[in-house]
Amino acid sequence: MTDHTAEPAPVTADASAEDAGRIVLLTASHRVAPGLLSWPAWQALRAADRVLCADPGHPQLPYLREAGVRVEHEAPDAHALVDACAGGRTIVVIPSGEGDQRLTDGLARLAGSGRVAMPDLELLPGSYDLPGARLLDLVQVMDRVRRECPWTSRQTHEGLVKYAIEEAYELVEAIEDGDRDALREELGDVLLQVVFHARIAEEGVSGEEEEDARAFSVDDVAGDLVDKLIRRHPHVFGDATAESPEDVSAHWQATKAVEKQRESVTDGIPLGQPGLALAAKLAGRARAGGIPVELPRGEGVGYELLALAARAEAAGTDPETALRAAARVYRDAIRAAEGVGE
Known part of the structure; x- marks a missing residue:
C-alpha cells in the first residue's frame, strides 16, 4: 500500500554523506525457525544504534532478547527514520507486515527526490530458504483446505483413487508431448495427491475411539522414503560400488528382496496396471530371476499380445510406451484424414 500522506519538509542539515547513517532492512524466511539468523544479521543487530520492530509479537523477538539485543516497538515513517540516522547512526528495521511496504515506498520517494541526505540503504537477508522450503507452505495450505473446504474435508483415500490415476496419466502425456510447462503443472498435481492422502492419513481410521496407531503424516511418508533411498543406494551412502546402471539395479533388487x-x-506386481505393462513386468521379473518358465500358449489375441510384450521387454523396449507412441501416430493420421488441424 502506497503512503499518500503529504511530503514532510526536506532534511536541510549540513550532513555529509558519511554522516547520513545507515538503514538496514533485515529480512528472514518464515520457513526457517526463528533465531536461526546468519552471522552478518547477528553482527548488524549487535552493532546497531537502534533496532526497531513494529510488531511486539514478532517470532524473532524472544531470541533477540535472549541474545541481549534491545528492540524498540516502533513503526517510524520514512522521513522520521532517515532523520534518526543523522550523525552516522545505524538503525536496523525488522519486517513486521503490511507497514513495511509503506516504509519502503516512502524511502524510495525520499531517495528519488534529491532533496534529502539519504543514509545507506541495505536489504540484509537474515535467513534463506533451503531447497524444498515451499513444500512446507504446501503442507500448511493443505492442512487448512482439509479443515475448511466443504469438498476437501469429506474426501477419503478410496474416493481419491481415480484422481491419482488420472493425474499420473496426465503427467505421462506431458512428458511424451515434451511440454515443459505442462510437466511442471502435472508434477504439482501428482504431488498434491501425495500430500492430500498423507493429510487424510493423519486422522487415522474412521471409527477408532482411541488414537489410531496406524495414523501417519507426510513427514512419516518423507522419512520412510529417505530411509529407503539410503538403504537402496549403498554405492552412494555406503561402501558398495556400482560402475553401471545394471550394478545399481542389482543393488536395488537385492535390497528389496531382503526388505520384502x-x-x-x-x-x-500390481495386477491392476495396463495389460501390456503387466505382461512386460511379469516377463522381466521371470527373466531377471532366472525362472525357467515358458510363455503360456493358447488361442486368441491375448496370448499373442503376451508374447509381443515379453519379446519387447527382453529387447529393452517398454511395450506400453511403444504402443502409446504408435497410437499417437494413428490419432494424427485420423485427424489428418478428417481435415482437423492441430
Whole structure:
C-alpha cells in the first residue's frame, strides 16, 4: 500500500554523506525457525544504534532478547527514520507486515527526490530458504483446505483413487508431448495427491475411539522414503560400488528382496496396471530371476499380445510406451484424414 500522506519538509542539515547513517532492512524466511539468523544479521543487530520492530509479537523477538539485543516497538515513517540516522547512526528495521511496504515506498520517494541526505540503504537477508522450503507452505495450505473446504474435508483415500490415476496419466502425456510447462503443472498435481492422502492419513481410521496407531503424516511418508533411498543406494551412502546402471539395479533388487521377504518374483506386481505393462513386468521379473518358465500358449489375441510384450521387454523396449507412441501416430493420421488441424 502506497503512503499518500503529504511530503514532510526536506532534511536541510549540513550532513555529509558519511554522516547520513545507515538503514538496514533485515529480512528472514518464515520457513526457517526463528533465531536461526546468519552471522552478518547477528553482527548488524549487535552493532546497531537502534533496532526497531513494529510488531511486539514478532517470532524473532524472544531470541533477540535472549541474545541481549534491545528492540524498540516502533513503526517510524520514512522521513522520521532517515532523520534518526543523522550523525552516522545505524538503525536496523525488522519486517513486521503490511507497514513495511509503506516504509519502503516512502524511502524510495525520499531517495528519488534529491532533496534529502539519504543514509545507506541495505536489504540484509537474515535467513534463506533451503531447497524444498515451499513444500512446507504446501503442507500448511493443505492442512487448512482439509479443515475448511466443504469438498476437501469429506474426501477419503478410496474416493481419491481415480484422481491419482488420472493425474499420473496426465503427467505421462506431458512428458511424451515434451511440454515443459505442462510437466511442471502435472508434477504439482501428482504431488498434491501425495500430500492430500498423507493429510487424510493423519486422522487415522474412521471409527477408532482411541488414537489410531496406524495414523501417519507426510513427514512419516518423507522419512520412510529417505530411509529407503539410503538403504537402496549403498554405492552412494555406503561402501558398495556400482560402475553401471545394471550394478545399481542389482543393488536395488537385492535390497528389496531382503526388505520384502517375498515368496515369488511376482509378489508386489500390481495386477491392476495396463495389460501390456503387466505382461512386460511379469516377463522381466521371470527373466531377471532366472525362472525357467515358458510363455503360456493358447488361442486368441491375448496370448499373442503376451508374447509381443515379453519379446519387447527382453529387447529393452517398454511395450506400453511403444504402443502409446504408435497410437499417437494413428490419432494424427485420423485427424489428418478428417481435415482437423492441430
